[in-house]
Amino acid sequence: MRSNLILTGGINHDFVDTAHAIADVLADAQFRSTVIDDLSEGFELLASTKFDLITLFALRWRMLDDDKYIPDRARWAYEISERDRHTLAKHVANGGGLLGLHTAAICFDTWPEWPELLGAAWVWRQTFHPPPAELLVRVVxxxxxxxxxxxxxxxxxxxxNLWSSPTSIPLLFADSAEDGSKQQIAFASATSTGxxxxNALGHDRDSVTTEGHARFLQRAANWCTLT
Incomplete structure (x- = not known):
């Protein structure tokens, strides 16, 4: 089986429960997952242990973009260290796979290269989401x-209105109930190594275990770890 490190944690989501659901979904694609909800601990493990895949399913950033986050800052505000940036970038540079889910596009707001590495980014006062609703997700x-x-x-x-890298290839889109626009919600990118x-989906356990979404996650993990 291939090895997968799931880094998780943050506000407004049942991250740990959903992370374990993701682990179960990927187990059916022959991935053995380790779930860690402390990012510093997770990056320390990554620095000393080789993983085939890193799955980032977390909401960790400085939380300075809206006053509504003030009550949560003491516990959840986060700034990725230079060492941990290097550890994650090195993983991809050495041929490792990276699967970013849902709020991964908000993470690591002090790391200028993160949006390009991930292939997409949440842009404050541009990107938004309505409440959860049934979506018809289309392959593009x-x-x-x-x-x-x-x-x-x-x-x-x-x-x-996610930002996406010019080098990212769109994979999925869904039509907006707000204005009828087509919203691209999943992207793939490849360097010479990693x-x-x-994938912007993944709000909760029910989403990631839905048959079509689960199948996409399995295919994404497999593609990320092809060598």
């Missing part, structure tokens, strides 16, 4: 990751 293009996958229904938050997928 003819990427090896999604080839043969069917469109699927899932109840989740639809992120609107592979990265960002």
């Amino acid at each position: 293009g003819d990427h090896a990751l999604t080839r043969g996958l069917k469109d699927f229904l899932v109840v989740d938050e639809l992120y609107h 592979r990265v997928v960002y």
Whole structure:
């Protein structure tokens, strides 16, 4: 089995429970996952242990973008260290896979290179999401990751107006109930060594275990770890 380190934790989501659901989904694709909800501890483990895949399913940043986060800052505000940036970037540079889910696009706001590495980013006062609702998620293009996958229904938050890297390849989109626009919600990118997928879905256990979404997650993990 391939090894997967799931880094998780943060506010407004049942991160640990959903992370274990992700681990179960990926176990069916022959991944053995370790779930850690302390990012510093997780990066320390990554620095000393080789993993085939890193899954970032977390909401950890400085929390300075809105006063509504003030009550949570003492416990949850986070700034990634230079050492941990290097550890994660080195993992990808050495051929490791990276799977970013949902709020991963908000993380690490003091790391300028993070959006490009992940392939997408939440942009404050531009990106937003309505409450969770049923979405018809459509496959776009003819990427090896999604080839043969069917469109699927899932109840989740639809992120609107994400920034995406010019080098990222769109994989999935859903139509906005707000204005009818097509919102791209998953992207793949590959360097000369490592592979990265960002998927904006994944609000909770019900989302990641929905059949079509689970199948996409399995395909994404497999693609990220192809060598």
